[in-house]
Amino acid sequence: MIDQEFPPTIENVGKKKNLSWKSFNDFPLFVEQSSQFPKQGKLGNCYWIAPLVAVYAAKPQQIQSLFQSHDSNFTTVRFCIDGDWQLITVDHHFPFNEEKQKVAYSKLVDGALWAMILEKAWAKLYGSYQQISAGFNRTTFKVLTGAPTNKFRTRDPNFKEIIYEIGALRFPVGANSKKQQMDNIFATNHAYSILKIEDNQIIVRNPWGLKNRDQHTLTLDEFKQRFASIECCYHFDGYQYQSEKVTSDVMEPVYFEIEIKTPGNYFFTINQKNKRWFRNKPHLKYVISPSQIQMIYGDTIMNQQNHQSNKELWINWNFNRPCKIYIICQIDWQNIAINEFIFNTYGPEFSQKRVQDIIKRNEDINNLGQIQFVQRDSEKEQEEEEKLNQNQEVVFQQQENAQIISSLPQQRERKSCGQCSIY
Known part of the structure; x- marks a missing residue:
């Protein structure tokens, strides 16, 4: 059928x-x-296969x-x-x-x-x-899990602590290779999966799956030489997910009341539409609009994020006890016909509802909790970085039915994935 x-x-x-x-x-x-x-x-579509793996x-x-x-x-x-x-x-x-x-x-x-x-x-x-x-790794992670994704650059001074903490929490992780490599063992500008992070060893996999040459075990220093960044998906087993579609005017405040019923990590996200929807509609001139999200407890702003350009803007809080909070979303719409977003909450146990205003009180914020994860890069910053990585024109060639005549260390992977440039 x-x-x-x-x-x-x-x-x-x-x-x-x-x-x-x-x-x-x-x-x-x-x-x-x-x-x-x-x-x-x-x-x-390495951006799809690598996060999927x-x-x-x-x-x-x-x-x-x-x-x-x-x-x-x-x-x-x-x-x-x-x-x-x-x-x-x-x-x-x-x-x-x-x-x-x-x-x-x-x-x-x-x-x-x-x-x-x-x-x-x-x-x-x-x-x-x-x-x-072509696409973003973080889009695939969101599609498959609903969980937010964070990007970390390997050049960050505290990258060692970051990646081993991620490994201990066993989150799904992808890696983006550098635009230049010292040899032909690793593809350039390409998405890899991270299969394991443990004991100064990082196991990465090329989504091409090239006959016993798709997986590589690297030390942390070797990994930093080969890869420019990682993307971590904050997926927690058993978490609830609730979303609501919202249409708003420019910078119109939109309020949500969230009742936290079980302590734990919670994420609150503004989701704008994927640019992929508008590939065949250039007349709409769609762009990701600047946005702001705030978390209010009583009369105190507990967490706030502002971005010039980010499809998925989120804030996080690790609550120590049940409570009631408010989330305020605002978007400075840059589009003529598109002023719609989806707000979602992701966490252990909660209720979410849209309200017309917030009720401010003098609340005791002691022992409420704290931020655990901080969103790093805006989408605009990531796009600018990826454009630099795409200046080199490459041809997408699948090495099929190749005759292996050299020993394993001399075998070569394709230099670049071409169309799968991460953008």
């Missing part, structure tokens, strides 16, 4: 006109004790929870899209290279479909596989 909303046509593949479609109805969704990770195909390695149960229904013809998954969890249904037809008799894009994982289905659902959302070339 065929999904009529996203049928197996050339238009839904994109520019790769030499591909056909093939049905995989008889393959399982998952297999027990799988030893493989998803592999990137001939599509520039990172989440699967750290939180396999989270990947399984994305699948809402499955039969021999259709599968329904849930994604957190711009801060709102949505259901997407796809059939089991996938782009196929008849000449090489291979799946063109994401591959079967030990004969199972799950990674191919997630990639197809992402392609359906934006209209074609070609439309999901």
Whole structure:
């Protein structure tokens, strides 16, 4: 059976006109004790595959929870899209290279479909596989978990403490390679998964999955030589998620009352629309608008973030006891037709409701808790950095059926992923 909303046509593949479609109805969704990770195909989406592997390695149960229904013809998954969890249904037809008799894009994982289905659902959302070339790691982390993501540069003086704390908490983590490498062992401007952080060893994986050359074990110093930054997804097992769509005027305050019922880490986020929605609508001149978010307890501002440009702006607080707080969101809209955002709360146990105003009181703030995670970079800063990394033109070439004639240390990976520039 065929999904009529996203049928197996050339238009839904994109520019790769030499591909056909093939049905995989008889393959399982998952297999027990799988030893493989998803592999990137001939599509520039390392930003998708690398975080997917990172989440699967750290939180396999989270990947399984994305699948809402499955039969021999259709599968329904849930994604957190711009801060709102949505259901997407796809059939089991996938782009196929008849000449090489291979799946063109994401591959079967030990004969199972799950990674191919997630990639197809992402392609359906934006209209074609070609439309999901290039992107941000943090977007994928948000889509798969709903949790916020933080970026840390390896040149930070306290990077050692940061990365080992992240390793101890076992969060999903991705890594962005530098634009220049000392040799051809690592690809440039490319997203990698971090599989393990422990005892001065960091295990990274290239999403290309190149026959025993996809994983590398590095010391911290070696890692800092190879990689410019990491992106950490603050996913906590068992956390609740609640969101609400809001339309507001320029700098109009929007108030939310949050009742914290169980102590723990809480995140409050303003989510603006992904620029990918507007790739084919240049007339709208869509930009991420400057935004501000505040947390109020009693009559005290406990936490505040302002950014000139950030699709996902969040604040965090580690509460020691139950309480009631208010969140104030404001956006300086720069768009003519787009003034919609989604606010969400992520934490152990809470209730969230929109209110017309806040009730200020003199509250005792002793033993309330403190900020644990601080959001680092604005999206504008990250985009400027990534543009510098994309100045070098590269060609996306898949090394398939290569004859191995040298010893393992002399084997070469591709220099760069080309289309998968992280942007």
